Amino acid sequence: MPLVRVDIRQNPDPAFAKRIGEQIYAALRRCIDVPEHDNFQILTEHDAQHFIYDPQYLGIPRSDGNVFIQITISEGRSVEKKQLLFKTIADSLHSQLGVRREDVFINLVEVKKENWSFGNGVAQYVT
Incomplete structure (x- = not known):
């Protein structure tokens, strides 16, 4: 159900x-009960000219280590689960990969279940 897009600056x-x-x-598995094998991601790296961000919007100091994450999911999760997901991702990227928590930018897009087709031109979630 989630479609994850990650954008970063080119990394060595x-x-x-x-x-x-x-x-x-x-x-996603731990915080919002995403099923096993439901893993669809688009991972993109950009050169400096094509990776634009404000280094201090909302008083958060950002660096070139920014990680932009957009997750499209079916609607219906509680605010608490979403907040747990955001914190878990930021903490995990920090502890496992050394990404600064300030550099983890997450945008969650919720859609109705009828807006998914996983193949064959069929909306699998439509009953």
Whole structure:
């Protein structure tokens, strides 16, 4: 059900973006009960010219280590579960990959279940 998009600046470690995705998937499983194998991610690296951010919006000091995460999920999770997910992702990226918590930018997009097709031109969640 989630579709995860991760955008980072080009990293010398070619596996860095994939490792970010692994941490996000683990947090999704743990915090909002995403089923096993429900792992769809688009991981993109950008050069400096194509990676723009404000270094101090809302008083949060950001660096070139920014990780932009957009997660599209079916609607219906509580605010508490969403907050737990945000914290878990930030803490996990910090402890496992050394990403500064200030550099973890997450945007959650909720959609109705009828707006998903996982293949074959069928809306699998429509009853």
